[in-house]
Amino acid sequence: ALLIITLGIILGTLTAISANHWLTAWLGLELNMISILPMITKxxxxxxTEAATKYFLTQAIASALMLFSSTLNAWQTGSWNITQLDNKLSCILMIMALTMKMGAAPTHFWLPEVMQGSTLATTLLITTWQKIAPITLLYMISNHIETTITLTIGLLSILVGGWGGFNQTQIRKMMAYSSIAHLGWTMTVISITPNIAITNIIIYMTISTPFFLMLMSTSSKTLQTMTTIWTYTPITNIIMMLLLLSMAGLPPLTGFTPKLLILDNLVTHKLTLMATTMAMFSLLSLTFYLRTTYLLTSTAPPTTTQSTMLWRLTSHQNQITTTLTPVALFNITILPSLLM
Incomplete structure (x- = not known):
């Protein structure tokens, strides 16, 4: 069963991102959605069950909106080609549908609840793999997207992501809001420089994947349980702290690079006020990243933790974590040269 589900998820995404026809892309997204539902209800x-219901209903609404948008465009222009979304209303509806599928504001309401009701493995899939198809479709229609719309969605997502994660004690919900904030950074620049937007989302996935894998290996679901990680795997404690700082976008870590590129791009396009506002709003996200980092470091020896100790089980890190962690932390010098 797991093999069938995995194949369904992979095939659905590959179908959607390689499609040239809106119906094929829709079919791929539907296959993707149906495949992940059993994982949520595991x-x-x-x-x-509540999480799966919310996920299904939201994705179904987004799919219906996507179908309506593509049909309207085909009716007006006579083309089902993804790159020829010339009708303005169709384009707006399609953006709304795809942002709903990804979980960007203002259609983000389902993401924290679904992630909280899922396992850490499923949460990892929702925050990374499930975003590949919608973001690729957005990339394909980026020439037709109104910059004002994406800037508004992006700014709102950064604000909601920072504000929502501000007072969370559940790691999955906190990471959901972190995902919304990162999507905001991607959305702001997708209609201006799509390549940087894709770079941003890839880097976010690269950082969040080892972080989630470490959470899975340490069975950490709340901030309180994170305070005991140092007792049985001190190295993981340090790496998780660095990954959080990288997500926050602090130099010289990898997460700083896409933010710098995005802000630079916005300033180049005479959107200095927008860039400044985004930088200010991102301080909200920085607050909860730093709070989590503080919890990870302040409870390390010689400070004693106030939390109940977990069983000191051997922590097994898989090869993906080992491979992605250096990339997620230290490739700041490589990226700009690749993008130029």
Whole structure:
């Protein structure tokens, strides 16, 4: 069953990103959605059922909106080609549909709840793999996107992501709001310089994947349980701290590079006020990243933790974590040369 689900998720995404026809892309997204639902409902718990229901309903609405948009465009222009979304209303509806599928503001409402009701492995999929298809479709229609719309969505996402994660104690919800904020950075620049937008989302995935894998290996679901990580795997404690700082976008870590490129691009296009506002709003996200970092470091020896100790089980890090962690932390010098 797991093999079928995995194949469905992979095939759905590949179908959507390689499609040239809107119906094929829609089919790929639907296959993707249907495949991930059993993974969300894997836990026999009311919260998991609720999460799956919310995910299904939201994705179904987004899919219907996507179909309506593409049909309207085909009716007006006679083309089902993805890159020929010439009708203005169709383009706006398509942006709304794809942002709903990704979980960007203002259609972000489902993401924190779904992530909280899912396992850490499923949460990792939702924050990384599930965003590949919608962001690729946005990339393909980037020539037709109104910059004002994407800037508004982006700014709102950064604000909502920072504000929402501000007071969270559950790591999955905190990471959901972190995902919304990072999507905001991607959305602001997708209609101006799509390549930088794609770079930003790839880097976010590169950083969040090892972080989630470490959470899975340490069975950490709340900030309180994170305070005991140092007792059985001190190295993981340090790496998680660095990954959080990288997500926050602090130099010289990798997460700083896309933010710098985006801000530079906005200033180049005479959107200095927008760039300044984004930088200010990102301080909200920085607050909860630093709070989590503080919890990870302040409880390390010689300071004693106030939390109940977990069983000191051997922590097994898989090869993906080992491979992605250096990339997620130290490739700042490589990226600009690749983008030029």
């Amino acid at each position: 836990q026999k718990h009311p919260q998991a």
